[in-house]
Amino acid sequence: MSNRFSKLEKQQTVRSKMTVCPIIKQKVLVSPLTVGDDLHIRTMVATPELYDSELSLMVFNHSKFTDLETQPTYDDFTRNISHTDRKMILWAIYVATYAKIKDAQISCPKCHEQFKQTIDVDKLMTDKTVSVWQEDKVFTEYSIKDEFRLDENTVINFYLKLPTIADHLSLLSGLSSDMMQQNFDRFETILSRTDELLLSVAKAEITDDDGTDTFETIDDLRVMFDRYIPIDAQESISDKYDKTFDKYNPKFTHFCDCPKCKHSFDFNIDIETILFKRFLNT
Numbered sequence: 001m002s003n004r005f006s007k008l009e010k011q012q013t014v015r016s017k018m019t020v021c022p023i024i025k026q027k028v029l030v031s032p033l034t035v036g037d038d039l040h041i042r043t044m045v046a047t048p049e050l051y052d053s054e055l056s057l058m059v060f061n062h063s064k065f066t067d068l069e070t071q072p073t074y075d076d077f078t079r080n081i082s083h084t085d086r087k088m089i090l091w092a093i094y095v096a097t098y099a100k101i102k103d104a105q106i107s108c109p110k111c112h113e114q115f116k117q118t119i120d121v122d123k124l125m126t127d128k129t130v131s132v133w134q135e136d137k138v139f140t141e142y143s144i145k146d147e148f149r150l151d152e153n154t155v156i157n158f159y160l161k162l163p164t165i166a167d168h169l170s171l172l173s174g175l176s177s178d179m180m181q182q183n184f185d186r187f188e189t190i191l192s193r194t195d196e197l198l199l200s201v202a203k204a205e206i207t208d209d210d211g212t213d214t215f216e217t218i219d220d221l222r223v224m225f226d227r228y229i230p231i232d233a234q235e236s237i238s239d240k241y242d243k244t245f246d247k248y249n250p251k252f253t254h255f256c257d258c259p260k261c262k263h264s265f266d267f268n269i270d271i272e273t274i275l276f277k278r279f280l281n282t
C-alpha cells in the first residue's frame with residue numbers, strides 16, 4: 001500500500017485493543033471496524049446464518065495473534081478457537097470501534113423502573129469477567145462424561161465439550177432463517193436451548209444388553225434429541241455442562257444504581273446481542 005495512507009494506518013494501530021482469548025490462552029490485538037465493515041455486516045443481518053459466518057470472518061480479519069510468528073489461516077482459526085474466545089474478541093472489537101453503548105435500556109430488578117444509561121464497554125471487563133482454561137488437555141481434545149440411565153439395562157453416556165467457532169457455524173448452516181428469527185424474536189438469541197445443547201455434545205453412546213450404538217454427527221444428534229431424549233436427561237446434561245464450562249463464559253456486567261429506589265445491582269450485557277442490535281439499527 002502506498003504511503004498516502006500511512007497516517008491513517010498509524011491511527012488504526014493506536015485505536016487497536018489488546019485482549020486475551022481465555023480458552024486458547026493467547027493474546028490478540030484487535031483493530032476497529034471500518035465504515036466498509038459496518039456497512040457489509042448491516043446487509044447480512046437479515047440472513048442470520050450468513051450474518052454469523054460473516055461475523056466470524058470479520059473477527060478473523062481484525063485479529064492479530066501477537067504471540068504467534070505465523071498468523072493462522074481462517075480454517076485454523078475456526079477449528080482451533082472456541083466460540084467463547086470469539087466473544088472476548090467481539091468485546092475488544094466493540095471497545096476499539098464504538099467504545100460506548102449509548103442509552104442502554106436498563107430495568108431495575110427491585111422496583112422495575114426503566115431507565116437509560118450510557119455504558120463504557122471497556123469498563124465491563126473486570127477480574128471477574130473471565131476464567132482462563134485450566135483443564136489438563138487443550139479444549140478441542142477435552143470432554144466430560146455425563147451418564148444417564150434410561151432404564152435398568154440402558155445407559156446413555158453423553159460426552160460434553162466446549163464448541164469451536166466451526167462447530168457453531170456448522171450448526172447454524174443447518175438452521176433456517178425463519179427458525180433463527182423466531183428464536184431471536186422470542187429470546188433475543190439466535191440459538192434455541194436444543195441448539196445450544198447440540199453444540200455442547202461431542203458424542204453420545206447408548207448401551208444395552210445388545211451392545212453400544214454411537215452417535216457423533218450433528219444431524220444424528222439432532223434427531224436423537226428431538227425424538228428420543230427425555231427432558232430430565234437434557235436437564236442432567238445442562239447441569240453438567242454449566243458446572244464444568246459456565247465459568248469460562250465471559251460475564252460482562254455493568255454496575256448500576258436505580259435512580260428511583262437507589263437499589264444497586266449488576267446489569268448483565270451480552271456483547272453479541274448488543275452488536276446484532278446495533279447492526280439491525282434498533
Ligand SMILES: [Zn+2]
Pocket residue numbers: 108109110111112113258259260261262263
Ligand atoms: Zn429500583
